[in-house]
Amino acid sequence: MKNITIIGSGVMGSSIAQSFAVSGYNVTINDVKEEFLLRAQYRIFDNLSLLVEEGKITEPEKAMALASLVYSTDLEEAVKEADFIIEAIPEVIEMKWDLFNTLEEFMKPDAIVASNTSTFPITRLMEKAGFAERMIITHFFNPGHLVPLVEIVKHEKTKSEIVEKTIDLMNSIGKSPVLLKKEISGFIANRLQTALMREAFYLLQEGVADAHAIDTAITAGPGFRWAFTGPIEIADFGGLDTWQRVFDNVAPDLNKDIEAPAIIRELVQQGKLGTKSGEGIYPYDEKTIAQKLEERDRNFIKLGKMKAVKKGMGQD
Incomplete structure (x- = not known):
C-alpha cells in the first residue's frame, strides 16, 4: 500500500x-x-x-x-x-x-x-x-x-x-x-473510559472530593502506571486473591447509573460544554486552552519516546 x-x-x-x-x-x-x-x-x-x-x-x-x-x-x-x-x-x-x-x-x-x-x-x-x-x-x-x-x-x-x-x-x-474478536458498543477503550468517568462524576456529585482532587487521584495514581501496565496485568501482579477481595468489598458501592451523570446533563443544559464554550467543570479561556493542549502534546511525545525505548528493550 x-x-x-x-x-x-x-x-x-x-x-x-x-x-x-x-x-x-x-x-x-x-x-x-x-x-x-x-x-x-x-x-x-x-x-x-x-x-x-x-x-x-x-x-x-x-x-x-x-x-x-x-x-x-x-x-x-x-x-x-x-x-x-x-x-x-x-x-x-x-x-x-x-x-x-x-x-x-x-x-x-x-x-x-x-x-x-x-x-x-x-x-x-x-x-x-x-x-x-x-x-x-x-x-x-x-x-x-x-x-x-x-x-x-x-x-x-x-x-x-x-x-x-x-x-x-x-x-x-x-x-x-x-x-476485537466480537462487535460490541463502545469497543474496548471507550467502555473502560466510560466506566471510570461514571465513577469519577459520581464521586464529584457526592462531594467526596473536588474535581482537581479526583483528576489528581487518577493522573498521579492509576493513570501513572496504566501508561505501561494494563488492568489485567495489574490484577495478576497485585494477586487475584487480593483483587477478589477488592471487588467483593468495593463493587457493591460503585455507581450503577445507566445514563449520563446528572452533573453533565445540568451543565449541558446551561450551555457549559467545556473548552468549546469556555466553561465546563473548570473555567477556560483561549490562552489556557492553547497552553494545556501544548503541554498535553509535549507530555504525550515524551511518553511515546519512553514507550518506544521500552519496546526496543523487549519489555512491551
Missing part, C-alpha cells in the same frame, strides 16, 4: 493523515470546503513543528511529510488511486451511507475502506455499502498522531486478508493495533 486517502479534515482526520505522511505514505486529505482543508494544513504544520522541537522528527522529515500531503475538495480525484481510505467525517449515519454510495463509483475495486467511527457498529455502517467485504473500522484516539492505540473492528463478511493488511498498515505507522 502506498496511497492513503483520509476523508474529513477535522482534528481526527488531519492527525491521522499526519501519521501516514510522517511514515512515508502518499496522503490525500479530502473535505467539502477549502477553508476546512486550510485549517487542517495549519494544524498539521503546527503539530509537525512541535515534533521537531521535541526531537521526535527532524526538519527534513517534517519537510518530507508536508510534501507527502495533498489537499482536495474533489472526492473522485482524492480516492481514485487510493489503496486505503479512512472515513473521518461527522458521526451522522446518513452522511456516512451517502459517502459510501459515492465511493463505490470512484474507488478502485481492491481499495480497503475503513471508518474512524467510535459510535456506530460496523454492521450498521455496512448496511448500505456494496463493498462490505472490504470494510473495517480503524478507531484512532485523539490526538491521533500521538496516541498509539488503534482499535480494529471487523464483521463476518470482512475478508481475513483485509484484517491482516490493516493490522500491518497500522504497525507500519507506529501504532498499536488491537483487534
Whole structure:
C-alpha cells in the first residue's frame, strides 16, 4: 500500500493523515470546503513543528511529510488511486451511507475502506455499502498522531486478508493495533473510559472530593502506571486473591447509573460544554486552552519516546 486517502479534515482526520505522511505514505486529505482543508494544513504544520522541537522528527522529515500531503475538495480525484481510505467525517449515519454510495463509483475495486467511527457498529455502517467485504473500522484516539492505540473492528463478511493488511498498515505507522474478536458498543477503550468517568462524576456529585482532587487521584495514581501496565496485568501482579477481595468489598458501592451523570446533563443544559464554550467543570479561556493542549502534546511525545525505548528493550 502506498496511497492513503483520509476523508474529513477535522482534528481526527488531519492527525491521522499526519501519521501516514510522517511514515512515508502518499496522503490525500479530502473535505467539502477549502477553508476546512486550510485549517487542517495549519494544524498539521503546527503539530509537525512541535515534533521537531521535541526531537521526535527532524526538519527534513517534517519537510518530507508536508510534501507527502495533498489537499482536495474533489472526492473522485482524492480516492481514485487510493489503496486505503479512512472515513473521518461527522458521526451522522446518513452522511456516512451517502459517502459510501459515492465511493463505490470512484474507488478502485481492491481499495480497503475503513471508518474512524467510535459510535456506530460496523454492521450498521455496512448496511448500505456494496463493498462490505472490504470494510473495517480503524478507531484512532485523539490526538491521533500521538496516541498509539488503534482499535480494529471487523464483521463476518470482512475478508481475513483485509484484517491482516490493516493490522500491518497500522504497525507500519507506529501504532498499536488491537483487534476485537466480537462487535460490541463502545469497543474496548471507550467502555473502560466510560466506566471510570461514571465513577469519577459520581464521586464529584457526592462531594467526596473536588474535581482537581479526583483528576489528581487518577493522573498521579492509576493513570501513572496504566501508561505501561494494563488492568489485567495489574490484577495478576497485585494477586487475584487480593483483587477478589477488592471487588467483593468495593463493587457493591460503585455507581450503577445507566445514563449520563446528572452533573453533565445540568451543565449541558446551561450551555457549559467545556473548552468549546469556555466553561465546563473548570473555567477556560483561549490562552489556557492553547497552553494545556501544548503541554498535553509535549507530555504525550515524551511518553511515546519512553514507550518506544521500552519496546526496543523487549519489555512491551
